[in-house]
Amino acid sequence: MKKLLPFFLLISLLSLFLLSVKKFLFEIKRVSLYVEVKKGETVKDVAKKLESLGVVSDWRPLYYFMRVAGIYPKEGCYKIEGFYSPAEISRFLTAGSPCLKSFTILPGYDIFDVNRVLYEKGFCEKGEVLALSRDKEFLKELSVPFLEGFLFPDTYLVNRNSDCREALRFAVNNFKEKVYPLFDGYSPPEKVKRALSPVTITSILKVASIVEKETPSQEEKPVIAAVIYNRLIKGMKLQCDPTVFYAYKLKGINKEKLHKGDTLFPSPFNTYYVSGLPPTPICNPSLSSIKAAMYPAEVDYLYFVSMGNGRHAFSKSYNQHLKLVRKYLKNGKKVRN
Numbered sequence: 001m002k003k004l005l006p007f008f009l010l011i012s013l014l015s016l017f018l019l020s021v022k023k024f025l026f027e028i029k030r031v032s033l034y035v036e037v038k039k040g041e042t043v044k045d046v047a048k049k050l051e052s053l054g055v056v057s058d059w060r061p062l063y064y065f066m067r068v069a070g071i072y073p074k075e076g077c078y079k080i081e082g083f084y085s086p087a088e089i090s091r092f093l094t095a096g097s098p099c100l101k102s103f104t105i106l107p108g109y110d111i112f113d114v115n116r117v118l119y120e121k122g123f124c125e126k127g128e129v130l131a132l133s134r135d136k137e138f139l140k141e142l143s144v145p146f147l148e149g150f151l152f153p154d155t156y157l158v159n160r161n162s163d164c165r166e167a168l169r170f171a172v173n174n175f176k177e178k179v180y181p182l183f184d185g186y187s188p189p190e191k192v193k194r195a196l197s198p199v200t201i202t203s204i205l206k207v208a209s210i211v212e213k214e215t216p217s218q219e220e221k222p223v224i225a226a227v228i229y230n231r232l233i234k235g236m237k238l239q240c241d242p243t244v245f246y247a248y249k250l251k252g253i254n255k256e257k258l259h260k261g262d263t264l265f266p267s268p269f270n271t272y273y274v275s276g277l278p279p280t281p282i283c284n285p286s287l288s289s290i291k292a293a294m295y296p297a298e299v300d301y302l303y304f305v306s307m308g309n310g311r312h313a314f315s316k317s318y319n320q321h322l323k324l325v326r327k328y329l330k331n332g333k334k335v336r337n
Contacts, residue, residue, distance in 0.1 A: 149281025
């Protein structure tokens with residue numbers, strides 16, 4: 001019997017050890033973790049990292065468990081939330097989840113804004129977006145006539161190793177998913193047909209981009225769109241200030257405000273200088289602006305002027321418009337005619 005005591009003692013100690021290991025590795029707890037496994041990191045490196053994150057109090061048992069179980073973490077970024085054990089967490093790290101980085105295109109951002117954002121976020125070289133916007137092969141690959149207007153305003157989470165082309169491709173594909181369905185079975189109102197003829201997604205986007213730049217008001221957008229269509233139908237120049245700002249931007253000039261003579265700036269984008277719509281959209285409009293361009297208000301207005309509070313006063317005649325100009329504008333500020 002005495003000879004058996006050491007054996008039973010060994011069995012007891014082994015049992016206690018296994019129970020402690022089981023509790024150490026398989027006890028389920030609530031966790032909220034962000035773990036990045038970098039290229040070249042070993043199983044030991046990852047076990048130590050999990051210790052530093054508080055997953056385990058000692059990395060060694062976890063390390064040996066991972067080696068015996070054949071768990072080899074893969075490079076990537078992992079967000080783990082919920083009730084999991086250290087053993088389960090270690091298995092999550094074998095999925096190879098990509099590391100993501102975000103960028104945001106706000107409604108009304110033009111190609112110059114997108115160029116700045118993607119450069120600051122590290123996706124693109126300086127000026128690369130502008131160069132790609134003129135790359136016919138890239139545009140053909142994306143199946144769009146231009147980038148301007150076809151980069152859907154949204155916040156994007158993409159692989160942080162994505163290059164400039166991939167980042168832009170995400171935005172264009174999102175545009176196709178969100179906007180193209182709006183045109184399935186679309187029957188343009190008579191006003192739209194008379195003004196555009198033919199009605200295309202591109203021509204609607206041109207109108208929507210001007211609407212986006214003219215007003216932030218959801219209520220006003222269909223009315224602004226109606227003014228644009230009414231002027232097109234009558235053969236009047238649109239005379240929209242945002243097109244002048246954009247024309248200058250294309251020449252590398254960023255203006256904060258327009259001065260006397262700026263509306264005479266020679267450019268096919270300057271709707272004071274030329275008749276009709278600009279050659280491309282002048283920004284990337286929101287869905288609400290696109291819908292306003294598709295379904296304008298049933299009004300006969302031909303003019304509008306800012307009231308200085310983010311809203312506009314509309315009129316049907318030039319004389320009425322001049323009265324509103326005198327009412328709302330001071331110091332000879334330039335207005336739309």
